[in-house]
Amino acid sequence: MSIKLGSSELAKYPFLQEASDYIHETKFDFEEFDRPEMIHIINRAVEKLENELKGKVYSNLDEYEIEIMTFMVSLLLIKSIGLEEVSKKCSLFEAMRVEKFLTSDLSNERSVEKKRLLVQKIFFELFKISIDVNSTSSICKLSVPDYLQRASKMNEQEWKLINRSVKDGYVYLDTDETVRLIRNELSNLIYSRIKNMKVIEIPVSIKSRADELRDKYAGRYVYRNQFKILEYPPCIKHAMEIINKGENLPHSARFMLATYMLAIGKTIEDVIDIFRNSPDYNEKVTRYQVEHLAGKKGSHTKYSVPSCDRLRSEDLCFAIKECENLINPIQFGRRKIT
């Protein structure tokens, strides 16, 4: 007798073949996303994506039809945004969402057949890892080669084989550790789904939301390989002129200049060089500050370029006609690389 995944599993694991089969069976067409009743799904996918871009796992769980559709819209949004960093970050946080559900299912599910089915569907069918789950505890075992192939990419000491329970060629792990082992593979799987999606035309209702998200988060993500900056915006030109004259630049202008340069793909060394002419230049302090803004130090948060609204309120805006309708300086003078 073959045991099938239930609707609650399809809701949590919408990347499985069964979820694609569901879409196929319902003969759903992408154009249907432009129907007014689909707005709820699109809003939900936008909310999920924004959570992920802010570094949070989206934990809300709805019925399987809604989850499968939300997953599909999320992939279309990411595809349409077209930024490598967004694709990678959302894939990672989608994988972490799966990790959360899978850990809970493998720990709390009472039916060992159900547990084994999940392991079969996710670990074996997707990643070719054989795992044996215990019927009475939350301990899993997997072969040493399968373990080493994943654990060798982890830096923490706890993943070293010497620190694990090993017997008869098997490594014994808690379910959360077992699931953690495949986070990268899950993330890569979702990333490759986005990359390989062949969509002739993204539905208008999704494309317009993707355009809004791209503009909203434009300052946070590097445009390297995506856009060519043909000209710096007036606010940046003005700050550069002051620096080049050897005059002092206020802290808010330094922040704007450094975040802008990092966002358009300048290296940390390039940005440090820009500040060399400042009257109070100190390489050590400047390096620390630039690395901090680039997310390499401290909280490891990459800082965004301030919005035009904020720069106006700080008297750092020197708008010209071409600035009309801009939300962020990063949008000025750019051309998409085709």
Ligand code: SF4
């Ligand atoms: S409108 Fe924006 S881009 Fe233009 S000068 Fe002002 S802050 Fe800079």
